[in-house]
Amino acid sequence: MELEGNVKNYEWGKLGESSEVARLVKANNENFNILNNTPYSELWMGDHGSGPSVVKSSGQVLGEVYKQRLPYLFKVLSVRKALSIQVHPNKEEATRLHKERPDLYKDPNHKPELAIALTPFMALCGFRPYSEIHRFCEEIPPLKELLGGDAVVNGLSNGSVDDLKKCYQTLMTANSATVSSIIDTILKDYDNVLLKYSLQDIFITINSDFPGDVGVLSLFFLNLLYLQPGESIYLGANEIHAYLSGDCIECMACSDNVIRAGLTPKFKDVKQLLASLNYTGSPASSKLFQPKELDENSKLFAPPIPDFAVVQISLSPSSPSASEYTLKLPQSPGILLVLSGSRTLRLKGHSDLVLKRGSIVFIPPENMNNIELLNLDKKNTDFNAYLATGNSFN
Incomplete structure (x- = not known):
């Protein structure tokens, strides 16, 4: 059955027609009116209570038609300015946080997530190797002084987890006036360091959007990734991250839990973030998540958790499967975008459905083992889609 997703208008989203979210929604619903100065940040596809999809033909929410809860939430994001420095809790933490603060933590589930770039996409993800953080401290003395000087910072060169914890906790709890002053000093006196490590543009941009915010200095602690279309990152529980710009597909466990601590006007739970963090340092290249080829037309992104997997489908007119392509997957509920x-789209027991850009289709578990995509009109165009499903692949 065809669905309409739920649109979110968070302030950080791309505006008007520049948003892939808005363009996809318009393609799926010609009556949707795109407003030029409105941010269209996220398109939710699933049955989460904070933004359930609806069935196009009836207007019913998906959960009323498919009675079993989906284990995942499928999204498109269009990012204009940085999202918060954040982590997502593991299941044990999520249960406790939801019980203690249901106003902030909306459900008791964990939220591992996968992001696949649709356009050039920039993100902060995980701690840099400790040696890189130490190098920044040595080349920017005001930063080193803030963190406690040689007595603390030198431990980073020896790979001390305790010293990284001390440094980052000191940074994230520092006086806001001190942080703002150090940012100004870096811009004035250490622009050569920013240029040397290709950080000047993003440092200036983030500080312009969030003046004097401690998250600006997190650039010296966290890996900066530049994803090309089709590249992906997987974020497990308690992996620190922040999306900075671009458009992406995102799939996650069915949760909306976020622990924030910077680059946001929303509530910052700094104490909880620092307690939850995975402080492992690793190079940026290690954060890329590699898909597996199912066949010449499909790639599988299957993280090491049972909640979800994503299949990328790419059919070209020159492919041997251009006219008739069949995808056979484990029986788990699917959402195709x-x-x-x-x-x-041909599914046993259902009427044929013509797919086009923006189409969102729920595929019942019993049909996942025989999904037929037919080029009945012999159109000489590429077909590109993503399919979210439960993860029975590992």
Whole structure:
């Protein structure tokens, strides 16, 4: 059955027609009116209570038609300015936080997530190798002084987890006036360091959007990743991260729990973030998540958790499967999103459905083992789609 997703208008989203979220929604619903100065940040596809999808033909929410809860939440994000420095709790923490503060933590579930770039995409993800953080401290003395000087910072060169904890906790709890002053000093006196490590533009941009925010200095602690379309990152529980710019597909466990501590006007739970963090340092390249080829037309992104997996489908007119392509997957509920092109979807026991850009389709578990995509009109165009499902692949 065809669905309409739920649109979120968070302030950090791309505006108007520049948002892929807005363009996809418009493609799926010609009556949708895109407003030029409105942010269209997220498109939710699933049955989460904070933004359930609805069935196009009836207007019913998905959960009323498919009675079993989906284990995942499927999204498209269009990022204009940085999201918060954040982590997502593990299941044990999520249960406790939801019980203690249900106003902040909306459900008791964990929230591992996968992001796949649709356009050039920039993100902070995980701690840098300790040696890199130490190098920044040596080359920017005001930063080292803030963190406690040689007595603390030198431990980073020896890979001391305790010293990284001390440094980052000192940073995140520092006086806001002190942080703002150090940022100004770096811009004035250490722009050569920013240039040397290709950080000047993003440092200036984030500080412009969040003046004097402690999250600006997190650039010296966290890996900065530049993803090209099709590249992905997987974020397990308590992995610190922040999306900075671009458009992406995102899939996660069915949760909306976020522990924030910087680059946000929302509530900052700094104490909880510092307690939850995974302080492991690793190079930026290690954060890229590699898909597996299912066949020449499909790639599988299957993280090491049972909640979700994502299949990328790419059909070109020159492919041997251009006219008829069949995908056979484990029986788990699926949601298909079409990004470009047109095909006819054929599922046993259902009427044929013409797919086009923006189409969102729920596929019942019993149909996942025989998904037919047919080019009945013999259109000479590429077809690109993503399919979210439960993870029975590992």
